Amino acid sequence: MSTPVTTETKPAPPVEKIKVKVDGREIEVPRTTPDPISGKPIPTTMIQACALINVDVPHYCYHPKLPVAGNCRMCLVEFGTPALGPDRKPILNQDGTPKIAKSPRPAIACATPISPGMEIYTNTPAVKQMREGVLEFLLINHPLDCPICDQAGECKLQEYSVDYGQSASRFVEPKVHKPKAVDLGPRIVLDDERCILCTRCIRFTKDIVGDDALGIVNRGSYNTLTAYPGKVFDNNYTLNTVDICPVGALTSKDFRFKMRVWFLKETKSVCTSCATGCNIIIGSREEKVYRYEPRQNDAVNACWMCDSGRLNYKWIGREDRLKDVQRQKEKSIWNAALNEISHKLKSAPVGSVAIIASARQANEELWLLSKLKAKFSALSDSVPRMAEGDKLLLNADRNPNTNGARLTGICFTEMGSTIPQIASGISSGKIKTLIVFGEDVTKHGLGPDLLGKLETLIVSDILPNATTRLAHYLLPGCAHAEKRGTFTNAKGRVQKFMKAVEPPGDARPEWEFLHELVFNVTGQDGFVTIEGLFNEMAKEVPAFKGLTWAGLGDSGATVPI
Amino acid sequence: MIVNRRPLTFWEKLYLPAIMGGLKVTMRHAWRTLFAGKKVTMEYPEQKWAVPPDYRGAPYLVRDQDGSTKCVSCQLCEFVCPPKAIKIIPPGPAGQIADRANAEKMPREFEINMLRCIYCGMCQEVCPEEAIFLLKDYSITGQSRQELVFNKEKLLALGGVHPGIQKWKHKAEEAKEQENFPVKV
Numbered sequence: 113m114s115t116p117v118t119t120e121t122k123p124a125p126p127v128e129k130i131k132v133k134v135d136g137r138e139i140e141v142p143r144t145t146p147d148p149i150s151g152k153p154i155p156t157t158m159i160q161a162c163a164l165i166n167v168d169v170p171h172y173c174y175h176p177k178l179p180v181a182g183n184c185r186m187c188l189v190e191f192g193t194p195a196l197g198p199d200r201k202p203i204l205n206q207d208g209t210p211k212i213a214k215s216p217r218p219a220i221a222c223a224t225p226i227s228p229g230m231e232i233y234t235n236t237p238a239v240k241q242m243r244e245g246v247l248e249f250l251l252i253n254h255p256l257d258c259p260i261c262d263q264a265g266e267c268k269l270q271e272y273s274v275d276y277g278q279s280a281s282r283f284v285e286p287k288v289h290k291p292k293a294v295d296l297g298p299r300i301v302l303d304d305e306r307c308i309l310c311t312r313c314i315r316f317t318k319d320i321v322g323d324d325a326l327g328i329v330n331r332g333s334y335n336t337l338t339a340y341p342g343k344v345f346d347n348n349y350t351l352n353t354v355d356i357c358p359v360g361a362l363t364s365k366d367f368r369f370k371m372r373v374w375f376l377k378e379t380k381s382v383c384t385s386c387a388t389g390c391n392i393i394i395g396s397r398e399e400k401v402y403r404y405e406p407r408q409n410d411a412v413n414a415c416w417m418c419d420s421g422r423l424n425y426k427w428i429g430r431e432d433r434l435k436d437v438q439r440q441k442e443k444s445i446w447n448a449a450l451n452e453i454s455h456k457l458k459s460a461p462v463g464s465v466a467i468i469a470s471a472r473q474a475n476e477e478l479w480l481l482s483k484l485k486a487k488f489s490a491l492s493d494s495v496p497r498m499a500e501g502d503k504l505l506l507n508a509d510r511n512p513n514t515n516g517a518r519l520t521g522i523c524f525t526e527m528g529s530t531i532p533q534i535a536s537g538i539s540s541g542k543i544k545t546l547i548v549f550g551e552d553v554t555k556h557g558l559g560p561d562l563l564g565k566l567e568t569l570i571v572s573d574i575l576p577n578a579t580t581r582l583a584h585y586l587l588p589g590c591a592h593a594e595k596r597g598t599f600t601n602a603k604g605r606v607q608k609f610m611k612a613v614e615p616p617g618d619a620r621p622e623w624e625f626l627h628e629l630v631f632n633v634t635g636q637d638g639f640v641t642i643e644g645l646f647n648e649m650a651k652e653v654p655a656f657k658g659l660t661w662a663g664l665g666d667s668g669a670t671v672p673i
Numbered sequence: 674m675i676v677n678r679r680p681l682t683f684w685e686k687l688y689l690p691a692i693m694g695g696l697k698v699t700m701r702h703a704w705r706t707l708f709a710g711k712k713v714t715m716e717y718p719e720q721k722w723a724v725p726p727d728y729r730g731a732p733y734l735v736r737d738q739d740g741s742t743k744c745v746s747c748q749l750c751e752f753v754c755p756p757k758a759i760k761i762i763p764p765g766p767a768g769q770i771a772d773r774a775n776a777e778k779m780p781r782e783f784e785i786n787m788l789r790c791i792y793c794g795m796c797q798e799v800c801p802e803e804a805i806f807l808l809k810d811y812s813i814t815g816q817s818r819q820e821l822v823f824n825k826e827k828l829l830a831l832g833g834v835h836p837g838i839q840k841w842k843h844k845a846e847e848a849k850e851q852e853n854f855p856v857k858v
Contacts, residue, residue, distance in 0.1 A: 255844065259747035259801045260777045289848035293777065368766040369778045372748045 155225035174222035263360030297345035307361035379612035385421035389601030435617025454632030470550030471511035474597025595621035607668035733832030741772035743804035746780035750796035758789035
């Protein structure tokens with residue numbers, strides 16, 4: 113693992129700006145930009161200048177988060193620089209503008225630094241012809257098996273062929289055939305025929321992950337991407353190469369032949385597998401989640417996410433999801449169960465209630481639980497989930513919302529330290545009601561014998577476990593993909609997640625029924641929408657002061673932790 | 674836009690000439706069918722209509738000359754189908770591999786709801802594999818809705834064989850020939 117990819121927004125030191133013209137539009141561009149790997153200032157390139165004003169320069173090997181390779185030649189543009197006289201002064205036109213000496217040859221926009229007064233031309237007839245030529249060469253040995261290729265629909269070769277390519281091939285010779293469906297690693301399939309040798313995957317795994325596993329062997333038309341002999345490509349970030357592969361050479365084994373990408377509804381969300389909170393896009397169709405993909409957020413995860421987080425979605429659609437409200441182990445309905453719970457809680461004396469929340473719940477839900485906690489001066493805690501982290505993205509804390517639980521007052525800095533106190537409270541008979549959200553407390557010091565002593569055990573969860581089987585009231589909750597809300601990540605970044613699919617059966621978002629419960633028990637009414645709840649929470653919880661649901665945007669906001 | 678109506682001429686105002694003209698057509702047809710033996714109706718369903726060659730009937734899946742399933746489950750027909758009559762379940766990572774070498778995939782299930790199908794022919798037009806054709810069947814009836822959801826097996830049986838260029842087979846053969854190249858991977 114070489115360098116951390118996240119760059120928390122720091123005020124960058126002022127960089128000298130220079131003026132260049134892109135397709136006749138004059139813009140000011142910083143002379144240097146930070147290198148994506150080392151962060152050191154390096155000269156700004158033409159493609160970066162074009163990107164500043166959204167001029168699209170087609171490219172395959174260039175990726176803003178990877179070192180420049182300059183091998184695909186797709187980003188060729190024409191350019192000119194101010195002509196200098198023998199006195200090293202710019203020659204002026206008759207109207208006083210500097211005379212531009214157009215370069216006789218094109219240059220690759222991804223690796224050519226800009227200079228003051230430079231003019232870049234991205235759509236001249238020559239540039240168009242060059243793009244046609246490059247595409248024709250790339251397609252010479254491309255198998256054109258789009259009907260069976262998982263990349264079809266999000267393939268840059270398809271897109272650029274339509275936008276910039278020729279309609280027909282002039283190549284009549286047999287194509288070079290290379291290995292197909294190569295097992296590159298536990299999660300990756302490689303189709304060498306489709307590879308356009310852009311080396312993005314090689315640079316990613318070498319420079320970002322620090323695992324120099326991939327390389328190109330053989331010469332000319334027989335150039336072939338392979339893993340180092342005897343080595344499997346199995347680091348925890350391999351699936352990012354599938355995302356950055358512009359064609360269908362690297363495809364995911366997990367997503368292989370599962371669904372065509374154009375059917376997938378894309379929902380902005382946040383990964384819940386660790387406290388990093390990588391921004392993701394959930395691809396779903398007909399209420400089924402098919403895949404997670406990273407979503408760019410330079411303050412959190414850049415363009416990447418780890419494989420373990422990416423593949424941790426299958427539990428959402430599990431058959432044994434809790435679908436029914438249960439009262440004393442019998443099927444019930446929401447109104448009846450909530451009314452009974454409210455009735456019982458209303459008459460519960462102060463100190464007789466304890467709450468075990470989950471740091472996998474959203475901020476809003478934890479905040480609503482903290483209102484119940486305040487009403488009964490209840491003991492409350494959550495369950496820590498620590499494992500080994502890495503330097504890139506994976507956090508040692510596997511709870512997505514540990515900081516949310518802390519900031520809303522559900523637990524203290526040392527998560528899980530109150531659980532023994534709750535256990536002794538139950539065994540002494542002082543605590544008669546326990547509210548458990550999303551955790552199997554039998555594994556964390558509150559065994560079935562202790563839970564049996566309770567008068568009321570209210571449990572909300574997503575999947576069945578030992579605690580849900582003992583519950584007096586069981587309230588089926590939602591996965592993060594089935595509701596909206598916010599998480600606070602390890603660095604204190606508050607991030608929204610959106611609803612991708614409908615919850616199964618009678619399951620409801622926790623914040624919905626918690627809001628009802630809080631109203632019934634404490635009489636505090638509030639907003640019945642997630643936006644309103646968040647804004648109210650931001651007013652009441654000091655750490656979230658000044659935040660609004662709308663103000664969070666897609667990339668979130670950092671709060672002090 | 675306002676179109677001014679031309680006033681009727683005296684001849685048109687009489688109406689009778691037009692009525693006579695219409696009756697003439699009626700009588701001509703009456704003569705033809707009653708006396709000249711030129712019938713225009715058919716005893717359907719005993720008698721069936723001769724289907725014109727470019728007729729668009731029910732869409733079925735076809736096999737190639739080797740008896741392999743042509744469909745590779747690219748799901749373009751499912752995407753393009755205006756009434757959403759087509760439902761394809763792709764094979765998934767562990768699914769059955771295709772009948773033919775190199776084609777890599779074929780549908781695990783392919784359903785066409787014939788109650789929904791509007792016989793527009795978009796599926797045939799969009800298919801990159803020439804695997805689905807609108808054939809000549811036009812009177813699709815059944816006892817239940819479920820019966821009219823045709824599955825892959827039924828569609829393939831009804832579609833029969835449709836020879837084609839077999840591009841996947843040629844690719845596999847071409848690749849096999851190249852195995853003798855000096856370069857070994």
